[in-house]
Structure formats: C-alpha cells, structure tokens
Amino acid sequence: AQKVTQAQTEISVVEKEDVTLDCVYETRDTTYYLFWYKQPPSGELVFLIRRNSFDEQNEISGRYSWNFQKSTSSFNFTITASQVVDSAVYFCALSEERGSTLGRLYFGRGTQLTVWP
Amino acid sequence: ETGVTQTPRHLVMGMTNKKSLKCEQHLGHNAMYWYKQSAKKPLELMFVYSLEERVENNSVPSRFSPECPNSSHLFLHLHTLQPEDSALYLCASSQVEGGHEQFFGPGTRLTVL
Numbered sequence: 285a286q287k288v289t290q291a292q293t294e295i296s297v298v299e300k301e302d303v304t305l306d307c308v309y310e311t312r313d314t315t316y317y318l319f320w321y322k323q324p325p326s327g328e329l330v331f332l333i334r335r336n337s338f339d340e341q342n343e344i345s346g347r348y349s350w351n352f353q354k355s356t357s358s359f360n361f362t363i364t365a366s367q368v369v370d371s372a373v374y375f376c377a378l379s380e381e382r383g384s385t386l387g388r389l390y391f392g393r394g395t396q397l398t399v400w401p
Numbered sequence: 402e403t404g405v406t407q408t409p410r411h412l413v414m415g416m417t418n419k420k421s422l423k424c425e426q427h428l429g430h431n432a433m434y435w436y437k438q439s440a441k442k443p444l445e446l447m448f449v450y451s452l453e454e455r456v457e458n459n460s461v462p463s464r465f466s467p468e469c470p471n472s473s474h475l476f477l478h479l480h481t482l483q484p485e486d487s488a489l490y491l492c493a494s495s496q497v498e499g500g501h502e503q504f505f506g507p508g509t510r511l512t513v514l
Contacts, residue, residue, distance in 0.1 A: 317500040327489055329505040336500060375444070379500055388457070389503055393443045 287311060288378050290392035297366050298400050305361040305395045307376030313337075315381035318352065318359045319389065323373040335359065366399045373397070404428045407492050407506035414482065415514050422477040422509045424492030430504075432497040433475040435467060438508075439488040450475060451497045482513045 289308045297303045309318065320332040333343065335352050343350045347364045363370055373396050377389040405426045414420050426433065435447040449457035450469040464486075466478040475492055489510050493503040 315500075319502055321505075326507065327491075327510070328507040329491065329493075331502045331504060334500075334502045381500065388446065388449065391444045 286392075287390040288376050288392035290374075290376055290395050292395045293393070294396045294398070296398045296400065299367060300365050301399075302362060302364050303366050303397065303399075305363075305374050305376075305397065307359045307361065307392060309357050309359065309376070309378045311378060311380050313380040313382050317379040317381075319377040319379070320350065320359075320361050321375045321377065323375065323394070325372070329375065332361075363397075366397075368399050368401050371397060371399045403507075404504045405492060405494055405506035407490075407509050409509060410507060411510045411512075413512045413514065414479070416482055416484070418482075419478070419480040421479065422490055422492075422511075424475040424477075424506055426473055426475075426492075426494035426504070426506075428494055428504060430494040430496055431472050432495050433469060433472075434493040434495075434503060435475065435477055436491040436493065437488050438491060444491075447477075479511075482511075484513050487511055487513045 468476040492506040495503040
C-alpha cells in the first residue's frame with residue numbers, strides 16, 4: 285500500500301488564484317514526520333517544510349500555508365495568489381520514527397502545478 | 402555554497418560504457434541517498450548509506466554499483482546500462498536520525514543510447 289498519496293496528478297491555475305495541493309498519508313507509527321518538496325524544471329528538489337506528528341498547528345510562510353490534520357491523515361499545501369514561478373512538481377513525503385530505515389522518506393507521486401500568466 | 406553538489410549534470414553514454422556519478426555534501430550529514438527519477442514514475446530510492454555503510458539496496462540491478470568512501474562523498478558506478486536506465490539521478494543527504502529532512506543535489510540527467 286502506498287504510504288503517501290497525492291491524488292492530483294496535474295493542476296493548472298491562472299496567476300493570482302489560490303491553489304491547494306492534497307496529501308494523504310498512511311502510517312502505524314505514533315511518531316512521524318511530514319514534508320513538502322518543490323521540484324522546478326531545473327530538477328533539484330527543494331525542501332519547503334517539515335512537520336512532526338505531535339505538532340498539528342498550521343503553518344504559514346509568506347504565500348505558502350500548510351494544513352495538518354491527523355484526524356484525516358492529511359497534510360495539505362496551499363499557495364495563495366499563485367505566481368508563474370510557482371510552476372513545479374510538488375512532492376509530499378513521510379518519514380516514520382520506527383517503521384523506516386534510517387530516516388527514509390516515502391514520497392508521493394507528485395503534483396504538477398502549472399500557473400499561467 | 403551549495404549544500405549538495407552532483408557531477409556531471411548531464412551524461413550521455415552507450416550501453417557498453419563505464420561511467421561514474423559523483424555526489425558531495427557540505428552539510429555535515431551522516432547519511433546519503435541515491436534516487437532514480439524516470440519520466441512519469443515516482444521517485445525510486447536506490448541506495449542508502451549511513452556512516453559510510455550501505456544499509457539499504459532496493460533491488461537495484463548490479464549494473465549500478467554505489468560507493469561511499471566517506472561521509473561527504475557518494476558515487477554511483479555505472480556499467481553495461483540499458484536504455485531504460487535513462488533518468489534523472491538524484492543524490493541527497495541528511496542526518497541519520499529519523500525525522501530529518503533530506504537535502505537534494507541538482508541531479509544528473511543520464512541518457513543511455
């Protein structure tokens with residue numbers, strides 16, 4: 285079974301629209317960590333955020349915000365007032381405290397976001 | 402200074418060639434990883450090294466041979482590759498303890514003719 289599911293394969297929006305990228309995870313560990321990465325066309329995965337399972341507080345960083353809900357096993361990512369530079373593939377990932385080998389990350393399949401001018 | 406560097410950035414090789422990919426991290430991490438990213442496929446974890454020991458090998462064909470001479474350097478030796486091995490190869494590093502984010506290099510775009 286897939287540990288991280290990103291059901292949205294591709295999303296297209298027009299600049300200045302808000303967009304939410306969904307992430308649903310599955311784990312039996314009580315301690316785990318969730319991540320979001322951005323992969324622009326250049327190829328490098330850029331780390332965006334890390335949350336641990338004991339901290340359900342939502343986080344905002346500029347135009348980015350993250351909504352962590354343990355009740356639904358979701359860790360969604362919202363970009364407010366999207367810009368063309370936000371166009372990239374976004375990956376959600378999970379690391380388990382005990383179930384994983386050495387901080388192994390389980391990645392979702394990614395969501396391709398295209399922001400049109 | 403970039404945290405994780407990879408060379409070369411692009412590589413074209415024939416099926417009979419032998420080449421090596423290099424990764425170097427300047428972050429003081431003690432774990433390093435090789436990933437393969439093919440078009441339309443999810444990221445595939447290939448190898449994990451912790452404290453210079455290989456601790457995970459996810460059924461990778463023997464034509465891929467990793468080497469980790471120290472905690473800052475990681476190599477991927479390639480020989481007798483197939484066209485389906487064409488992909489983006491990403492290196493990452495992190496602290497080995499769970500929960501730490503991995504930092505990625507820019508990748509090597511490999512094309513096997």
